[in-house]
Amino acid sequence: MAGKKPGREVESVEPGEEPRLFHIGVSPHIRGKHTTTSIMRWVIAALLPLTAYGVYIGGTDALVVVLMSVVGAVATEAVIQKLRHLPVSIGDLSAVVTGLLLALTLPPGLPFWMPLLGGVVAIALGKQVFGGLGHNIFNPALVGRAVLFISWSEYMTTSWLVNPQAAAVQTSAIKSINAVTSATPLATMGNVRDGELALEASRYCGSLLFGNPWGCIGEVSALLILAGLVVLLIKGLVYWGIPVGYVGTVVALSWVLGMDPLFAALSGGLLLGACFMATDYVTNPMTARGKLVFAVGCGIITVVLRFYSNLPEGVMFAILVMNGFTPLIDRYITPRPYGHKGLVKKV
Amino acid sequence: MGWVRNLQRELFTKGGVHPPSNKIAATVKIFPGPYPETVIIPLSQHIGAPCEPLVEIHDRVLIGQKIGDSEAYVSAPVHSSVSGEVTGIIGYHHPTGTEVRSVQILSDGMNEVHPSVEPPGDPMEMTPQQIRKHIREGGIVGLGGATFPTHVKLAPPEGKQIELVIINGAECEPYLTGDHRMMVERGEDIIVGARVIERAVGAERIVVAIERNKPDAITLMRELGAEHGFEVAVLPARYPMGSEKTLIKGITGKEVPSGGLPMDVGVVVDNVGTAAAIYDLFYEGMPLVDRVLTVAGDGVAGHANLRIKVGTLVRDVIDFCGGLVGEPGKAILGGPMMGLAQYTTSVPVIKGTSGIVVLRGETVWHREPAHFVCIRCGRCVRHCPMNLMPYLMGSYSDAGMWEELGPLNIDDCVECGCCAYTCPTKNPLVQLIKVGKEGLARQQRKMEELAEEWEEA
Ligand code: SF4
Ligand code: SF4
Numbered sequence: 001m002a003g004k005k006p007g008r009e010v011e012s013v014e015p016g017e018e019p020r021l022f023h024i025g026v027s028p029h030i031r032g033k034h035t036t037t038s039i040m041r042w043v044i045a046a047l048l049p050l051t052a053y054g055v056y057i058g059g060t061d062a063l064v065v066v067l068m069s070v071v072g073a074v075a076t077e078a079v080i081q082k083l084r085h086l087p088v089s090i091g092d093l094s095a096v097v098t099g100l101l102l103a104l105t106l107p108p109g110l111p112f113w114m115p116l117l118g119g120v121v122a123i124a125l126g127k128q129v130f131g132g133l134g135h136n137i138f139n140p141a142l143v144g145r146a147v148l149f150i151s152w153s154e155y156m157t158t159s160w161l162v163n164p165q166a167a168a169v170q171t172s173a174i175k176s177i178n179a180v181t182s183a184t185p186l187a188t189m190g191n192v193r194d195g196e197l198a199l200e201a202s203r204y205c206g207s208l209l210f211g212n213p214w215g216c217i218g219e220v221s222a223l224l225i226l227a228g229l230v231v232l233l234i235k236g237l238v239y240w241g242i243p244v245g246y247v248g249t250v251v252a253l254s255w256v257l258g259m260d261p262l263f264a265a266l267s268g269g270l271l272l273g274a275c276f277m278a279t280d281y282v283t284n285p286m287t288a289r290g291k292l293v294f295a296v297g298c299g300i301i302t303v304v305l306r307f308y309s310n311l312p313e314g315v316m317f318a319i320l321v322m323n324g325f326t327p328l329i330d331r332y333i334t335p336r337p338y339g340h341k342g343l344v345k346k347v
Numbered sequence: 348m349g350w351v352r353n354l355q356r357e358l359f360t361k362g363g364v365h366p367p368s369n370k371i372a373a374t375v376k377i378f379p380g381p382y383p384e385t386v387i388i389p390l391s392q393h394i395g396a397p398c399e400p401l402v403e404i405h406d407r408v409l410i411g412q413k414i415g416d417s418e419a420y421v422s423a424p425v426h427s428s429v430s431g432e433v434t435g436i437i438g439y440h441h442p443t444g445t446e447v448r449s450v451q452i453l454s455d456g457m458n459e460v461h462p463s464v465e466p467p468g469d470p471m472e473m474t475p476q477q478i479r480k481h482i483r484e485g486g487i488v489g490l491g492g493a494t495f496p497t498h499v500k501l502a503p504p505e506g507k508q509i510e511l512v513i514i515n516g517a518e519c520e521p522y523l524t525g526d527h528r529m530m531v532e533r534g535e536d537i538i539v540g541a542r543v544i545e546r547a548v549g550a551e552r553i554v555v556a557i558e559r560n561k562p563d564a565i566t567l568m569r570e571l572g573a574e575h576g577f578e579v580a581v582l583p584a585r586y587p588m589g590s591e592k593t594l595i596k597g598i599t600g601k602e603v604p605s606g607g608l609p610m611d612v613g614v615v616v617d618n619v620g621t622a623a624a625i626y627d628l629f630y631e632g633m634p635l636v637d638r639v640l641t642v643a644g645d646g647v648a649g650h651a652n653l654r655i656k657v658g659t660l661v662r663d664v665i666d667f668c669g670g671l672v673g674e675p676g677k678a679i680l681g682g683p684m685m686g687l688a689q690y691t692t693s694v695p696v697i698k699g700t701s702g703i704v705v706l707r708g709e710t711v712w713h714r715e716p717a718h719f720v721c722i723r724c725g726r727c728v729r730h731c732p733m734n735l736m737p738y739l740m741g742s743y744s745d746a747g748m749w750e751e752l753g754p755l756n757i758d759d760c761v762e763c764g765c766c767a768y769t770c771p772t773k774n775p776l777v778q779l780i781k782v783g784k785e786g787l788a789r790q791q792r793k794m795e796e797l798a799e800e801w802e803e804a
Contacts, residue, residue, distance in 0.1 A: 027688070028764030340604075
């Protein structure tokens, strides 16, 4: 044969004699470039500016919270997988994302063991108990936060006040609003239910948008949260319907109930939750319509909790509750396959 | 007919992915392929019953001579692509991975054409039955890769009215450019072939479907269209736009019912290569003995569009293009999304071989998980053009829970590979789905047997 490569025995015409020269395997033979790790890397990249700014505002206290939370999450993942004789998969960065998300929902100035414990709980109870990545029902970061919130709620809502650095940045805002006694603007709303006060608070939405000194590390700037979301949307990693549906529902319902919609949108960790918690792959539905139902459900529960309960904020519990509904949504909201009439619901 | 969408507007269908197109050979003219010393022509190159050989060892055969045929309706005869001596009727490697009875012919280099090769007369004067008979005799099958016998495709059952002929020049598979070149170089022949198809099925309208990424072909076909009275539909450049069902949805807005055929919505889809082969048959008299295919990929030295005689060995074609380069990974017949990976290049080119894509190891080796791992990202669901739930089919198939696969409509999967392409954990979803389809069928058979036994007892 002309042009035969030396060293390759491909000369025989008879079947069954040749060395196996090529690899076989089922199509498709090329694959997209995204991997779990690359997706997690993008999520971390999207969260990084926000985290950096949060640390800048919160100082070393915030840094300690972030580091401890991430270390707790990653170490727990590794230890549990070692104990269960599974391959250690911390390289996929999903534990880092969980730790980081948890930290962003915590106030700076917590004692160092608390975020550490939060990270441990998030991975151990929130994820590994269910069998690891992809099997958990509830958002691990929020599981971690919920445990901390329930066990040490006074820390969770007031500790930022003891941080002198953060307090200095906050002074101007605090001076203008006579709500120093309560922890976050939302606590004001929930406890006092004073429309006027809330409206006054809305004047400070500007500061909420460009640098909000209130509350948690990840709530310092709505603008940076949105910037992170835009990154994920451009990379096609999250479905726009979740943040839009969630925030949209909250805004609409708040407006109907007579609260300032902008204030409702910008406070109480809603943006962080809608952009980064509700969009967690594992714990929201698989189809676009399912995701919309999920988002609207989150929005309704959030508003209900905000207006009619003593919880100062509803985002965390709203998302956790809807996480619980996700299997049900996935069971009943399925796409209509090509060539079929109507919905095929049996799953 | 109001039911074809406005073709001036962007056509929309759900799902699909954008693999790098790598259509490097798009500007390379179609070139005659290597002249093979030996051809090995499988007696089964189509969907349907395999042929019986009509020749014996040591017979002399000529180009275009029928060497295999079958009594079955769903089947297509095969013809010799060279003149020479039959040196064996042997079992040989086949692109599908099985061993198939094949006729081995040693070429004498004389290129003598069989006397039966003669234009059968003007097809526009023939009845649809006569056209179909000639198409069957010409051994024409779908050249897009499905290799369904064309005469069967062009025979709508009683009461089914075909209104539209779609000539598929979408060519959405990466690397492949043969159809593109055909449209640029043989546009008029394709249209004449399409007219024959139109006549055979009694349709009134022809639409040529082309993906946006072939502007020269679009311009040319539009000009021809103004002249000959057919339309051009410009499709978004998205895989699997050229898949029959996606194409029909994009152009007509209708969906082929599950388990049905394009005929059920009044449409026939044929590849541009098939239309050109029909032209060759009716106006040159030549049955299907060669085809245009693309040689491409980072594992082969030269990229080309070649007119290859059926039965030429793939390794001769690769050598003709300068041989292999780099560490060999996969040799794929067809495109990289749906083609069949060969473990040896000693397989013949058959009627359905639309390309030879050789990829290096680093391009095709993926770290697939040992077991199904799903992070529930929803990408497979979002990109599935058939609107299925690949992640569920994958996990049930991996767990061997066949009975769960029926309600998920696994049989509607066209195995386009979008789900596996886009899966971040690299689950081999198509493989799992194929295994699942078999498992489900096996189980259904078992259930039927049980039911029969039950009745008998
Ligand atoms: S499930 Fe089938 S039809 Fe859907 S993307 Fe996967 S291979 Fe294609
Ligand atoms: S693309 Fe892969 S990881 Fe994502 S949902 Fe589908 S099977 Fe799961």
